[in-house]
Amino acid sequence: MTKRLAGLRLGVFLLFLAGLLSPFAATGAGAQELTCDDFNSQRAAQAVLDADPSSAESLDPDGDGEACNEDGPVDGPADEPADEPADGPSDNPADEPADDPVDEPADGPGDEPSADGDAYLADIQAELDTLQGQTDRVLEISVLGEAATQDDATELNDIASGWADYPDIAAGIEEAEGYEEIHEAYLDLADTVGEAGELWDVYWAIPAENDDEELVAIEDFTVAYTDALDQIAEVQALVDDAGGATTPVDGPLDGPEDEPSADGDAYVEDVQAELDALSSSFDRYVEIQAEDIEDLSQSEAQDLAEELNEIAATWVDYPDVAFELVAPEGYEDVEDAYLDLADTVGETGELWEAYWAIPAEDDDEEQVAFDAFSDAFADAQDQLAEVQDLLDEAGGPTGPSTDDPAEEPTDDPADEPADEPAGDDADYLATVSETAADWQASIDRFSEILALGADITEDDAVELAEIIESWASAPDVAAELDAPAGLEDIQTAYEDFADELTTAADAIAEYQEQLEIDPESAETEAAFTDFILAVASAQSLYTELEELLADAGA
CATH class of the missing domain: 1.20.120 (Four Helix Bundle (Hemerythrin (Met), subunit A))
Known part of the structure; x- marks a missing residue:
């Protein structure tokens, strides 16, 4: 049978697979906080952060908008010693280009990977890359929630169902001498992937109207899926410890390091x-x-x-x-x-x-x-x-253009009328004006969506979350600008506007938190009042900023 999209319960994935719920959707017990340890790649963590900015505390602690971009678990388990390979070659062959025959005599030390070893590592790496791409894609589809299409559901089914046959694929890769630990870990991973595929098939075969049975089945699948993610990271760490399967880290031998391959x-x-x-x-x-x-x-x-x-x-x-x-x-x-x-x-x-x-x-x-x-x-x-x-x-x-820049028009500010802001002043005023207008437009859009009440869709909820995220980062955006001499009052007003947006973002976050605890409490009402007051104050500050910009000729 073909499972209908509603029965697919991608919303259940948000709960069990990604541990997320839309900040404006009805919430249920069991939501869990994700950390970088839960992801096998930065891209997968980024997909979740983009879908649910409220996960920033655990996925983006430095607030730069990039998930898990510090050295840590997404690049391999933190507790794996990088300089102690288990059964594979030692002496850190990553420091020596594997395909540079000049540096590696054929009768060199026995601790260098053999040709068969290099081929074996390349095969395992190719499989890990494929699996990681598939698991990332499953997560990307899962965070779409109600925005997922039937094509997304079909793609998800094709990927997960295909995993059932993965142990047979892994069995076709011949083990190389000296890499027994990698091979054993890889075969364990293949078995887990196969189990995940079989559990998916069980889930997919359940009639769409049988919600309780679906929930149990998808939870079983999710356990196997997350185990597979952990094992991918473990095998990747072993491959990396063995020197990896990549070409020399110093770049192409016959060209500058900074030239693209x-x-x-x-x-x-x-x-x-x-x-x-x-x-x-x-x-x-x-x-x-x-x-x-x-x-x-x-x-x-x-x-x-x-x-x-x-x-x-x-x-x-x-x-x-x-x-x-x-x-x-x-x-x-x-x-x-x-x-x-x-x-x-x-x-x-x-x-x-x-x-x-x-x-x-x-x-x-x-x-x-x-x-x-x-x-x-x-x-x-x-x-x-x-x-x-x-x-x-x-x-x-x-490649880089060889055109002489001297032949291009320069838009020399000296050619502008004397009463127009020139040079850096004009660029600064344009940037402030455009950014502030975008923020004000986001306030208007936020109000429009809230006015929908019970008719708010999943897409609306995602858009609200994106708006709140932009408000939270507004002070950082404002601080990136240096005001030219004489325009310091505009910069101050610009930063005040940005700060008030962050106050609104903090207030709505507090409101969401209190809403989950007790929707009828005084704390919930107070948090929402704080939000409304912050938004009103931000709009007032925008009006003042507009007047200053107009006086400056923007």
Whole structure:
């Protein structure tokens, strides 16, 4: 049978697999706090942090927006001694390029990996990479909650069900002499993965209406899944201790260390091609929206509407497209930013389809849906620019430009009229004005969503969480700017506005906490009152900042 998406209970995954619930969803007992120890990769931890900013205390203690980016468990178990391999080769072969024959005579020391050992480690590493990618993807789908599509459910089933056969795959890898401990740990991992796959099949076969049995089955699967994550980390640590299966850490032998490898060039070219295609689709959407419908025939208007829907449909599927591109070592920041962009593009497409499905006569609901789509579209445009900047910093798909910058227009501020803010002043004022306006818009959006009351959707809850997260980080954003001489009063007002947003974020966090304890308590009411007062104060401070910016010519 095909399990319906509601029966799939991705919300149960939020509870059992990720330990999360939306901050505005009904909460239940059993939610647990995740730490970096629970993840096998930074990317998986980041997926959870992005989906639930309230996990920042345990996943992002330094508050920089990046989950588990300090040295710790996501890079391998902290208690594994890096310099004491168990049964494999010793003397830290990671310090010697494994494929540089000049430094490794054929009759060298017996503690260097043999050719068979290198091939074996490469095979195990390839399997670990595949498993880690799959487990990360399961977690990424799980944190979508109610936003998950039937395609997501099908993909999840394909991945998990496929694990049932994994012990047979592992049995096909021949053990190399001297690597007995790695092989034993790997086969144990394969058995656990197989068990997880079998438990998934048991869960999937349960009728959708049998909620109690589903809950038990998914909990059993989750136990096996988390055991597999731990074992992946253990095997990875053993492989790393044995010298790893990678090429020399010093970079290509025949080129500068800072030049991208051939694989890096290919990856950058692939991402650039995707960015170009996305940019074209964004531009075409904007062109169509700019058309004056009164000047069009009914047939022309219908054709443009169909084209818009076709563009949006490609956006819905875009995360799957992006997931197929694998970044080589050294391009992790590009990959992370690109996958974030892909997720936003997918969300944008889904929001468009939600908007398009609303009956034409329901103007209020249409406006709310279109506003949500427009916000996501704007985010996607910003993220596309960010990924493009990262690609350019990496040298672009064809390497650094050789064009003489002297031939490019310089937009010399000296050419501007004397009464316009010049140079750094203009840039500073523009940045403050744009950022503050975005914060104010987020207050307005927050109020709109809260006004929906019981009609708040899972997507709305995610958006609220993102807004609160942006408020919490506002002081850090404001502190990044240095005010030019004479504009110190604007910087002070800007920082005051940012601080009040953080006060609002803290108040709403306290309200959520008290709401779980006792929704009717005086503490809960007081926390919500504090939040309302903080928001009102922030709006007042924004008005004052606007006046200062206007006086300065912004």
